[in-house]
Amino acid sequence: MAQLKRRGARAGRIGTSSARQRAGRQARVRKGAKLVYFFGGGRAEGDASMRDLLGGKGANLAEMAGLGLPVPPGFTITTEVCTYFTHHGGKYPPALRGEIERNLARIEAEMGRRFGDPRHPLLVSVRSGARASMPGMMDTVLNLGLNADTVEGLIRESGSPRFGYDCYRRFIQMFGDVVLGLKPESRTEVDPFEELIDRKKATRGVRLDTELTAADLRDLAGEFKQLIKQRLGIDFPEDPMQQLWQAIGAVFRSWENPRAITYRKLNRIPDEWGTAVNVQAMVFGNLGDNCATGVAFTRNPATGEAGLYGEFLANAQGEDVVAGIRTPQEITRAASVQRALESGLSETDRRRCFPSLEESMPQCYADLRRIARQLERHYRDMQDLEFTIERGRLWMLQTRNGKRTAAAAVKIAVDMVRERLIDKRTAVLRVQPGDLEQLLHPQLDRSAKLDVLARGLPASPGAVFGEVVFSADDAVAEVRNGKKVILVRIETSPEDIHGMHVAEGILTARGGMTSHAAVVARGMGKCCVVGCGDLNIDYARQRMQVNDREIRRGDWLTLDGSTGEVIAGTVPTIRPALALEFATFMKWADSFRRLKVRANADTPHDSGVAREFGAEGIGLCRTEHMFFEGDRIDAVREMILATDRAGRERALAKLLPMQKGDFLAILRVMAGLPVTIRLLDPPLHEFLPATDKEISALAQRTGISEGELRKARDGLHEANPMLGHRGCRLAITYPEIYAMQVRAIVEAVCELRADGVKVEPEIMIPLVGHVRELEILRRETLAVVAEVAKRYGVKVRLPVGTMIELPRAALCADEIAREADFFSFGTNDLTQTTFGLSRDDAGRFLPAYVERGIYPVDPFVSLDRRGVGELIRLGVQRGRAARPPLKVGICGEHGGDPDSVMLCHQLGLDYVSCSPFRVPVARLAAAHAALRRDNAAPRED
């Protein structure tokens, strides 16, 4: 474990210098640095702590070999070589050749075979392996070392011409695709190699690849080579050493391919990390019925349930399981029985069609279980394993911390504390705050009528609906047009990543729980159903047949990622019930955090939701939303259209009881907790009708002429309304508006108190830029408070604070604090006014700013540390210096963004306030902030 801890410490240093400096430093391989690390035969030169240098896969292969587990021997070429390669126009450090040759000789010695030897040929796999796991993002070549001579040796040794030629044609196919770049020419074109296979099957009159004979496969290998010659004008390389160097170069180059770049961008992986290359002796899962290949998780990655969970394919090679070409079988008997039950198979049929690994290869299953346990205890985290069984012998090809759904992450974290594998601090840090939103996602309302079309495998939970699209590009285009889409594919590949990212959900016809679609969707927290065999997809005609129904592009479809159901049309959704572990986990998180978490809510319903999610108060109750409800908008409009104070007061008198009713309800729901009520903020024209139709309807209801209404609307027109007559400026000109709102609040307080309800409202004045504004409005507010309290014959003391949402307010916070009982940073407006960016219009060009790296992220999503953050820092410092201990919070949308919560913690704020559904996210983010920064001890309740 000491080594594993060191790895964490090293990762923590990333980001201390500029990207350019780092890239420059890494472009030079350190003098005398080792470029290649060997593993195998019970020993290894590397270990799990060397992830930065060996990549995740290489470091873990070394660790497993070092633990004495059965790992085929191999070597890892370091990430430093990749960075060198990228910065030196595809050249290698001079010492690399010798190091590779020496290490290849070590593999040969371990395996008792030679690379390129026609009698006992050594074959290797060449795989990428970056520091952070990037599933399916990079390329792999298997069976490297085969040529016209060595294939004959392989056939002699295996005794199976079919096996030998199958390996050979697979190698040419992968090498042709990954290394030589022979790809389909369009998204709708079938893979040219697959097309040749299909043609061969058609001429031979067979349906399955497995029905092709050795001669067919031999011919196919020849046809593949011809295809390469025709399309690319080159001969397929016969020299194994040349094959190896070309493959290594291709893996290094694949770090720069568009899908790897997209993945890095989405997951904030620095470009300069580079990938390592792993060259490893091949073991074969396709040598007969006592062979298999598979993937397994040490716990269920969808639910977190303890116990080995996974899939395998008998007599199959390499990527077949992950690629989802054949639907795999279950590892455990229990899972196989469950699957048979779901698909109505009898026990006899199950045993015949889907025997589990546990039943068909009991010894290998027992070994796998033992190793899985050992690895989980060693890494103290759920592991994602790849394995191959060659002639009854188990080989481990990979282990890494497994990706999991949020529900699984919470359950695993809680269970592992109970199993004494990790402590509470580690458990809390194991779940990413943003992922919790997934848990709170709505589920299908099962009382609704469901038109279930088909059922696939429930790969990633959630309930979503959208219009069907059949390609990733179409998904992106439709989402740009404001639509919600479900991406439907036969199977997904890394090239679909951009479409998967924007789609509501993903549905595939093929593939298992560990297929590309399943793994990636789970990582993204996206609803996903895979392996839905009833879908008959026709890309060319943009439609699919589902049993006897036809679904076309643009039709609505609903997916349930927890049951695997595919449902026609749209289905209403409801809030999910949370597992018991969730409450325990959140309690632990709460014990570590310092920041309080409140919610932005302006209805009794939302306040109730916020409270259930653990909000410790309301940080922003926007009163304007209440002005739109029911028929009260007419009274609001009457107030706006009034030409004198008396007219306005008449209209406001109609609003008073309604506002009071709102406050009574919200304060009652939030009894015992603070509720910050913000007085009216938006420009008044927002309440007036916009269209001619609305104007004539209003004219009829109020008796005011249409002409007068238009005149009033035009009179309120402003060139820059967000910088105009809004916020506290409204009350400077029309004090009676705030007076009515304050009266409603205080009357509600007095009446609730009389009922014995404990209420803690706070009055907040928006858009203050000058202390005099606050001074005047505070005095007027307190006068109304005193007047109402006197009328009720009680004492009322209400804190009056302000929002800090203008740069001037932040800079003059010392003056403003003298008039404020609290500050709440309105970072939506503060971001808008600091950047000079309209929050309503910037969407048109902000993506280009992020794309071109001008802003690292959208500043309306995640707080800009350098600019807005600096204003917050100054505001807090100056405000508290003038009025200690000033309470300070934040109520912009950033309050629910984990990175922004971290900043708020660092700047010493007292609380963050965010939308009710993000309250748990903010609670966990606040715990992470505390744990990462100052190793806080748990708070005693």
Ligand code: PEP
């Ligand atoms: C803000 O500006 O951050 C804020 C919370 O207020 P609003 O979004 O209502 O302008």
Ligand code: MG
């Ligand atoms: Mg604001």
